[in-house]
Amino acid sequence: MTDNFALYRVMLLIRRFEERLLAEFSTGKLVGTTHTYIGQEADAAGIFSAASPEDVVFSNHRCHGHFLAYGALSPEGSDPYRLAAELMGKATGLVGGRGGSQHIQWRNFYSNGIQGGIVPVATGMALAEKEKQTGSIVLVFIGDGTLGEGALYESLNLAALWRLPLLVVLENNRYAQTTPVELAVAGSMSGRFAAFGLPVWERETSDVLEVRALAGEAIAHVRSGAGPAALILHTYRFMAHSKGDDPRPPEELARIRQFDPLTIHAARLSPAELDAAEAEVSALLADAFSRAESDPFPVLGNQVNR
Amino acid sequence: MTDNFALYRVMLLIRRFEERLLAEFSTGKLVGTTHTYIGQEADAAGIFSAASPEDVVFSNHRCHGHFLAYGALSPEGSDPYRLAAELMGKATGLVGGRGGSQHIQWRNFYSNGIQGGIVPVATGMALAEKEKQTGSIVLVFIGDGTLGEGALYESLNLAALWRLPLLVVLENNRYAQTTPVELAVAGSMSGRFAAFGLPVWERETSDVLEVRALAGEAIAHVRSGAGPAALILHTYRFMAHSKGDDPRPPEELARIRQFDPLTIHAARLSPAELDAAEAEVSALLADAFSRAESDPFPVLGNQVNR
Amino acid sequence: MSTVLEALNSALLTALESDPRVYVLGEDILDPYGGAFKVTRGLSTRFPGRVLTTPISEAAIVGAAAGMALRGLRPVAEIMFGDFVTLIADQVVNHAAKFRWMYNENVRVPLVVRAPMGGRRGYGPTHSQSLEKMFLGVPGLKVLAPSALGDPGALLLAAIADDDPVLFVEHKLLYTRPLLQAGQGDLADFTLESGGELFPYFVLRPPYPPRLTIATYGYNFELARAAALELMMEHEIFAEMVVFSQLSPFDLTPLFDSLARTLRPGSGQAHRLLTVEEGTLTLGWGAEVAARAAEAVSGLRVRRVAARDLPIANARPLEDAILPQAQDIVAAALSLV
Amino acid sequence: MSTVLEALNSALLTALESDPRVYVLGEDILDPYGGAFKVTRGLSTRFPGRVLTTPISEAAIVGAAAGMALRGLRPVAEIMFGDFVTLIADQVVNHAAKFRWMYNENVRVPLVVRAPMGGRRGYGPTHSQSLEKMFLGVPGLKVLAPSALGDPGALLLAAIADDDPVLFVEHKLLYTRPLLQAGQGDLADFTLESGGELFPYFVLRPPYPPRLTIATYGYNFELARAAALELMMEHEIFAEMVVFSQLSPFDLTPLFDSLARTLRPGSGQAHRLLTVEEGTLTLGWGAEVAARAAEAVSGLRVRRVAARDLPIANARPLEDAILPQAQDIVAAALSLV
Numbered sequence A, B: 001m002t003d004n005f006a007l008y009r010v011m012l013l014i015r016r017f018e019e020r021l022l023a024e025f026s027t028g029k030l031v032g033t034t035h036t037y038i039g040q041e042a043d044a045a046g047i048f049s050a051a052s053p054e055d056v057v058f059s060n061h062r063c064h065g066h067f068l069a070y071g072a073l074s075p076e077g078s079d080p081y082r083l084a085a086e087l088m089g090k091a092t093g094l095v096g097g098r099g100g101s102q103h104i105q106w107r108n109f110y111s112n113g114i115q116g117g118i119v120p121v122a123t124g125m126a127l128a129e130k131e132k133q134t135g136s137i138v139l140v141f142i143g144d145g146t147l148g149e150g151a152l153y154e155s156l157n158l159a160a161l162w163r164l165p166l167l168v169v170l171e172n173n174r175y176a177q178t179t180p181v182e183l184a185v186a187g188s189m190s191g192r193f194a195a196f197g198l199p200v201w202e203r204e205t206s207d208v209l210e211v212r213a214l215a216g217e218a219i220a221h222v223r224s225g226a227g228p229a230a231l232i233l234h235t236y237r238f239m240a241h242s243k244g245d246d247p248r249p250p251e252e253l254a255r256i257r258q259f260d261p262l263t264i265h266a267a268r269l270s271p272a273e274l275d276a277a278e279a280e281v282s283a284l285l286a287d288a289f290s291r292a293e294s295d296p297f298p299v300l301g302n303q304v305n306r
Numbered sequence C, D: 001m002s003t004v005l006e007a008l009n010s011a012l013l014t015a016l017e018s019d020p021r022v023y024v025l026g027e028d029i030l031d032p033y034g035g036a037f038k039v040t041r042g043l044s045t046r047f048p049g050r051v052l053t054t055p056i057s058e059a060a061i062v063g064a065a066a067g068m069a070l071r072g073l074r075p076v077a078e079i080m081f082g083d084f085v086t087l088i089a090d091q092v093v094n095h096a097a098k099f100r101w102m103y104n105e106n107v108r109v110p111l112v113v114r115a116p117m118g119g120r121r122g123y124g125p126t127h128s129q130s131l132e133k134m135f136l137g138v139p140g141l142k143v144l145a146p147s148a149l150g151d152p153g154a155l156l157l158a159a160i161a162d163d164d165p166v167l168f169v170e171h172k173l174l175y176t177r178p179l180l181q182a183g184q185g186d187l188a189d190f191t192l193e194s195g196g197e198l199f200p201y202f203v204l205r206p207p208y209p210p211r212l213t214i215a216t217y218g219y220n221f222e223l224a225r226a227a228a229l230e231l232m233m234e235h236e237i238f239a240e241m242v243v244f245s246q247l248s249p250f251d252l253t254p255l256f257d258s259l260a261r262t263l264r265p266g267s268g269q270a271h272r273l274l275t276v277e278e279g280t281l282t283l284g285w286g287a288e289v290a291a292r293a294a295e296a297v298s299g300l301r302v303r304r305v306a307a308r309d310l311p312i313a314n315a316r317p318l319e320d321a322i323l324p325q326a327q328d329i330v331a332a333a334l335s336l337v
Ligand SMILES: Cc1ncc(C[n+]2csc(CCOP(=O)(O)OP(=O)(O)O)c2C)c(N)n1
Pocket: A035, A061, A062, A113, A114, A115, A116, A142, A143, A144, A145, A146, A147, A173, A175, A176, A177, A241, C027, C056, C058, C080, C084, C087
């Protein structure tokens, strides 16, 4: 997945998937909540185009985009259908409807809905990959708000001491839920990593090619065995934190829409390619959601606490 | 307490108190455990000679030295007697024998035996002092090993965001229990604070006058309302982490004894002053320990869980 | 008709108004958002200096609250989802709740931690749990839970006025519930008694002598009530309900009084007790209730209704099968009588 | 005569020797120190690459262990003092123990967290607690505790071999205890039965029909045993002891079997159960045991012996008064029969 079309296609897949989800929520077809990746697509698309299919990923509450980009990388192919089924709580979902939006698992991809707490786990995974000498690295995703959690710093220390193949990806979308970074992050973001000896690759960009180049450098560093690193991407979230309730003023929302990763990257494609991507994604999603919708719900077997 | 004699006297009080404790342990008069401050006396003596009696202190497991120096600062005077009674588990102890070595409380002095967990509490105290506009600042003590605890970083962030009057004192005695800093602290110690926007005062010294000067600057900064700061003192612990079991080689122990804060500061006093200090401290401690020893043990009343 | 949410929200306003030592802190609590469940809505507009939004740092939030409390303030901290109380366990158990006793009563720690608990909204395994059980019995800590009975706002004010740390457990589904009045609507057939002063309990006495006592708290009362009505209507079985707002320390006097009434004198029948809670069964609140009742009451028959000992799934049919339903209460009651 | 400490220590050596996936991690575990309680002594010398000393980061230690386990290793983590398990609550409850079920059985999480618990050494309020109760009943987690009965090393090996997360609770006073043999010393009058395979339970049957069953685990068995001997010698009351090594999930079959024996047929006397543990009373292990017994056994009389619901003081006389003593067990037994 190195060409411009493929990158665009993944970003579009994420965009349309999330739009569809929001629509399903507003018509009451989905329960619970969701955190869409709309606006941040360049991050996942760029990073996973620079990663290896055997790398391990620990993602957070905002995991759909990461998962779809990871899936596109996988030799088994992208799987929006099983993600859709999971979000609908179907037995065919990625984890049989048990996890839902924030708690998915597939191949080397994991996610959990506890801010920060995933980082120690990812650190242990990196230790395992190192010890098993698989050559895989571990990518763990956090948001700016997650810089508030102490478990992150415990992990950075461990990862640095043990020179683990861990890449911490910080997606700074400038808000944690409704809290702007100014109210939640003191000092410097890159300083938080540098203090533990992690080299930092940092960029303010919504251009997938820039992300890919930068991620490539960071990943190469980590894969070389030089120890953990951080990749800080300053980006924008276009939609509300979860389903609704966005306290940001309309001017701000309009302003950040300038940095639409799809628009930026679309300039590199021909109108025909754009149409093709749209058609392909739309067919894929129509199929995914309709199959998922007709799938059965899970039933609780005679589960016991083991 | 600004003159050289007073500074020496406090350091000697700490030294002799701790030596006495170790002796009492080895004769079986004390139960539990203890962490002595021997070697680090310049830190507490210097810091508290630069602090105000109304400042608030949250100390850790290695709290005897802090307490004795704090007590010397207090208008009510130093109180080795009630500390000794506490360590013997007597009803007259600082907290009636309930807390023991690591868990004491007197006036504005508090300690607890959970590494790192005291820092959030100290942060809240600093918020309270700021809001009450008392002019007091809060000093919280951590060791190099405690840099491993996530709660510390959560607190630094909060304190910086809220510009709280908090001084984090890091006493780097190069070991956490038996673990040398190289195995436990990645990156840079001062970087850990700088990352959150805290200015750092740092010195490698066992000279109480240097500590006092440096602490004075850091305290003045914090008291000015400019927000939290860190004071990093690189020092040496001469004895085992707790009662016994010191895996450090004898050469190392001999080498670090060169940096004895008492010897360093003694050079500034006359032989007569040294004798006077010794006599005074010895009388004070003889009285403290013998009174404490004859005090009654507490009895459990009809305590209920409230 | 006012809701539990409105009652809690205005209690916070009242507390801020009437006591300058009261501070409110938590994640995303500033207006216009006003907190994930809106319990803090309007507070920051009225008291900008004493309503503090925090980073995502649950341990430090509660630790800071403990420090504030030690130094004379009266903080009320919000944990956005009760599932995250695991992150505050150390600050509660080894700090806040210990200080008073460990420091020989030299200090008091008047803090309140509010935590929305509970499932049934499809939020999945990390946003649906009822983890209050981990904190029941922690020495030095009170655990309180409002229900739609009585005045949840007054309960919160009593928690804030209390000089010791309080964990205040709010079930998410309770927020939109209207406050209940005895003798109204589907409670018309029951007599409501209450006692316990600051942290009241409620006893709902059926029109005829009860065959069993149902003990519960919080939102679970909604299920217990539905079950009690069905038992009455469909099976002519009368159940007395005892609804606690103080979960810990355990004071089960009103329950024992109720159990005394469920023994029909001379009939030789056993006292029957059913506990109902949403947390997982094992070592839930009902375990202590059942254990104390078994110690104190001879000839007791007891059943517990609770969640299965599993994580809470996202999919609705699984979540429904895992969490206790009114039908489970009915079935347990029938198995008991 | 080998001790519990030696048994655990050599089990760790065996595990490292026999399975390259086994890793040991924790604070200060390297030689020559070999860990605060020496359970890990010698390991780092033999297996330097697989014995990892860590910073003071309890949450990250357990989180890292979970990650290692998810990716095919079998980590054994040490928490230096069990009091600090509060710091790992989130990693255990919301991560390690949840993964298998939440991820629909796609993964297994074979990790062991060892934690020395308990008081009676004058270590004060933050280094003496028995906090295992907070983790009993957590879905997806096993809690095990060795005693001086059977083979504590085999129990630890079984924990390491288990594919699910295990909290392994070691009472500090147990370390220096010699391994006990049935029929020897003060156990001479009792018959020892055991069952339960991997995580065995032990039943000590007195020479005459028992009047009560004492259920306990871990170091508490030392107290229970002293009490049972005194009851036998001084009061001619025979108690049967059931000693568990699997605390959670609760499987009380051997207890129910024992309770069946404490009812003298035709005598109309109640089944009598006494639970003994060192943690605080409220919602301790005994609460669940008592609750299950009360649900399952009609005509049960039950008492729990546990610590008072207070922090643990440093001063010996206070600590002694707060923690349960053999005399408390004797007194409770006398009040029961
Ligand atoms: C431990 C924990 N605390 C709080 C939350 C609730 N929560 C979910 S997402 C979120 C904001 C996260 O912000 P950020 O890290 O910036 O990620 P973003 O949502 O912006 O991608 C919060 C507070 C949580 N899931 N886990």
